[in-house]
Amino acid sequence: MTTEEKIKQWCPQAGTETAGETVVHVPADRLEDVCRRLHDDAEEPMDYLRDLVGVDQGEGCLSTYYQLESSRTGSRVMLRADAVEREGRAMLPSVSGLWKTAEIKEREAYDFLGILFTGNPDMRRLFLREDWNGYPLRKDYDMDSNPLDMGNEENADVTEEFRLMPDGTLERRENVVFNPDDFVVNIGPQHPSTHGALRLRTSLDGETVKKIDPVLGYIHRGIEKLSESLTYPQTLAFTDRLDYLSAHQNRHALCMCIERAAGIEISERAQYIRTIMDELQRVASHLLFYSCLVMDMGALTPFFYGFREREMILDIFEETTGGRLIQNYNMIGGVQADIHPDFVRKVKAFTKHMREIIHEYHEIFTDSVIARTRLKGVGKLSREEAISLGATGGTGRATGWSNDVRKRHPYALYDKVDFKEIIYTHGDSWDRYMVRMDEILESCHIIDQLIDNIPAGEFRVKVKPVLKLPEGVFTASVESSRGEFGVFLMSRGDKSPWRLHFRSTGLPLVHTMDTVCRNGKIADLIAIGGTLDFVIPDIDR
């Protein structure tokens, strides 16, 4: 029995939409029950909430799409629920009791669309100021309604929670984030070790962390709203600027999603180039991860090591794409330009060099007693917690959760190459670090299998400059340098998307900070943040 049939059995009112991808439409009052059954299913527990996307359907209808995956079998299902209007506000029941990651994702949907999730303990705004007017992703939002406010921002120490009583009334209660007698230290947004404009309000007991409340939005640029007024090829430019250390992979995901929707088949040569570029990008990102982590922990020399090899990759990128950090290389239908004549030679020289030199990295840092004592056994995350929090990528694989999209849902050429998924089991900072160091070599291994066999042919198929996609919902996901990066695209048959949403890899990771750091020492907080490896512009979008 397929998952859709199961849902139909539990809830006969459920409808199915098959425009684009299959979406099961569940009435709001049955949502909680269906989700619970899916989550607790014996054969195929849908225990990983990949993403939760709020959409304004127009004509006052707000809905939420839930993308679920089973960590056991890897099968996926997408649910849709329309919000119900009560006391003048759009409402849906919260699923944060089943998937912890929903806590923060529902906050995002509330912030963007004003959907109130009853039962979510924290209904504060996420990215925008607490005194912001209106909900920017609603179609009737006035773009000029919130001018720049240079006044200081007050952060509330309590959150709002709404509960739906059995008689249909709404009860409002307050949950305390920080008590007046809590000792709250403010870390960020201007802090050298938060890797960008991230702010963590941290309450301490002595030097033990009691609670972390991440405050986001300091680099929220409103990319999803901006995309709605651009044509499909124009939206591509934003993906490079989300997680700029996964620029190739992010763009790969959006191109793949649009190609799927438009039914464009790309050439084998372009697939090869894309896969090689993705892996080079991953190595570059992990080298930067290494450099930043050791800098956060007070060592400087390894920083120069990491950047030395990273510059070699940037040179390769620059020759072919013209960009060092942001390449704008993938296009709908292939890649922007053919590879440089020196590309193959330089990539082969690089992978050989990387293999020969990585022992230097381990000698100076991995083998050092300081690194071992500061990372081993620190910041533990269990496999169940990682799945519930949706902490994908190296963070999840360090806990033993096999979540690599390249293995589970192969795209491009990943089903044709032979590679290992790096899994560690302790879930501590050390394992998170080792996953990434091992992945550098594994990526070199993938590149070596492809680099000699790049087939001749077109690097790009001709695509109309103004593209109209068929109506429906389309998704794509790739394994970016730091987790699963997803694209949710909703088309109404127009030349620009009705709704374009990106699954941020970093948002679940920064949400993980509270679970991982709690009851640890404040001195470990920065090292843990370094090993979780989030990029802030990707979180805030």
Place this chain on the structure above:
Amino acid sequence: MEVKNHKLATTKDMRPEEFKNNDYLLRMAEELNRDGAGIVLSTVDDVINWGRSNSVWSLALGTSCCAIEFMALGAARYDMARFGFEVTRNSPRQADLLMVLGTITYRMAPLMKRLYDQMAEPKYVIAVGGCTISGGPFRKGYHVVDGIDKIIPVDVYIPGCPPRPEAFFYGMMQLQRKIKMERFLGGRNRKEKPEDGETKREEKA
């Protein structure tokens, strides 16, 4: 008699003809020459400015992509230590220069202003990348400041998305040239309104 003419800063490794954007510095020189400065003071000025311009400590306000290129500047290949920029401070109290690296959003803008206000004079600002200059690709967004010069004064703009390391150096050397021309002691204490300066010169004539 006791007036020393201000010229474009010329040193062995920074000749004006090697730079493209001299007009703005020439205007600055003209303004400075209007009042003149004592020979002794201006010589001391030159020494102080030599020191100041070769040890510009920056506060890196890195919000997004440009900050990563700035890190590449610190690594061995580009090595900004050659120019005396290698000390990046994380406290505004210890910095001479605010490097704004990356988009500034509405939520960040008051904080950027506060960091600027916390810095001690003399202070400079470099706007790096399209986003800080004009809002870049996010200009039409509901949450992006379209140009940080609407909030704080900017000395040098470095365009690019992100700029290449060479562009960073060019921009930062422009700032060095500006610092070299300033009067640290001389001009500041007897600052006159431009209109007064005009009448005085006329009287002399």
